[in-house]
Amino acid sequence: MKLLIFWDIYWRNWRRLVKKYLPSLKEKYSPDFIIGNSENMTSGKWPNLKHILEMKELWFDCLTSGDHVFNHLKEIKEYLESEDSIQLVPANFYESRFYKAPGSWLKIIEKNWQKLLIINLLWNAFIGAQSSNPFIKVDEMLEDFKAKKIEFDWIIVDYHRETTAEIYAMSEFLSSRVSFVYGTHTHVQTNDEHILSSWTWMISDIWMVWPLHSSLWQTFETRLPRFISWLNIFGSRPEQDLWLGCLNWVYVEIENKKCKLIEKIRIIEE
Ligand SMILES: [Fe+2]
Numbered sequence: 001m002k003l004l005i006f007w008d009i010y011w012r013n014w015r016r017l018v019k020k021y022l023p024s025l026k027e028k029y030s031p032d033f034i035i036g037n038s039e040n041m042t043s044g045k046w047p048n049l050k051h052i053l054e055m056k057e058l059w060f061d062c063l064t065s066g067d068h069v070f071n072h073l074k075e076i077k078e079y080l081e082s083e084d085s086i087q088l089v090p091a092n093f094y095e096s097r098f099y100k101a102p103g104s105w106l107k108i109i110e111k112n113w114q115k116l117l118i119i120n121l122l123w124n125a126f127i128g129a130q131s132s133n134p135f136i137k138v139d140e141m142l143e144d145f146k147a148k149k150i151e152f153d154w155i156i157v158d159y160h161r162e163t164t165a166e167i168y169a170m171s172e173f174l175s176s177r178v179s180f181v182y183g184t185h186t187h188v189q190t191n192d193e194h195i196l197s198s199w200t201w202m203i204s205d206i207w208m209v210w211p212l213h214s215s216l217w218q219t220f221e222t223r224l225p226r227f228i229s230w231l232n233i234f235g236s237r238p239e240q241d242l243w244l245g246c247l248n249w250v251y252v253e254i255e256n257k258k259c260k261l262i263e264k265i266r267i268i269e270e
Contacts (some may be wrong), residue, residue, distance in 0.1 A: 008038045009209050040068060047065065093122070116152060119182065159182070190205045
């Protein structure tokens with residue numbers, strides 16, 4: 001089973017890059033599933049409905065997210081609750097009898113005679129009170145499926161987190177229970193993809209689709225004054241003319257629940 005995953009389709013130009021390069025990647029890898037992380041897809045701050053549907057048109061099976069998913073909740077609330085939504089929300093938002101986070105906490109996809117479970121979690125470290133404990137939550141979810149004797153051909157987890165320490169702990173916690181654990185949120189591709197003591201693979205971060213010649217999507221003209229003289233002229237929106245678009249993906253092969261291959265893909269636009 002073949003899978004293409006990437007995170008942070010950031011803003012207009014970077015959605016354009018995904019559209020431009022996806023056909024050739026589909027041809028080269030023939031993926032059965034394509035998964036992306038959409039939390040900064042619209043204006044660099046949230047996913048809106050138009051762009052979620054655009055990604056669905058492009059053959060995306062599922063969009064994971066993170067701490068920005070509810071930044072424009074009003075617009076996507078109805079879609080998040082609909083059965084054909086491809087947009088996941090992190091599973092460990094607080095739930096109470098007063099309020100419940102809308103949307104689906106997990107995605108089950110049945111395609112090409114395979115049954116896949118995707119879980120999206122938010123971190124513990126440095127996040128304060130936004131979410132409940134992701135370790136306890138994911139354990140409850142997996143144990144619940146086990147009790148109901150519901151099996152999957154493979155399970156993958158997008159762990160949206162700050163620290164490598166935490167994703168290493170989470171990967172070990174899920175070792176031999178899921179096929180692949182990958183990190184998003186920190187905007188740098190790590191060189192630590194590896195197999196754990198069981199057959200589970202992990203990578204701390206798969207990086208993003210972004211302008212390489214920028215300071216996290218901002219021009220150096222707006223960023224440098226901040227770092228040198230503490231002058232805050234940081235632009236509220238990313239610049240349109242930033243150059244050297246860069247796409248980062250991981251290609252994953254899984255067989256009999258076991259992750260067999262991870263290949264990091266990097267395309268820098270000419
Ligand atoms: Fe994030």
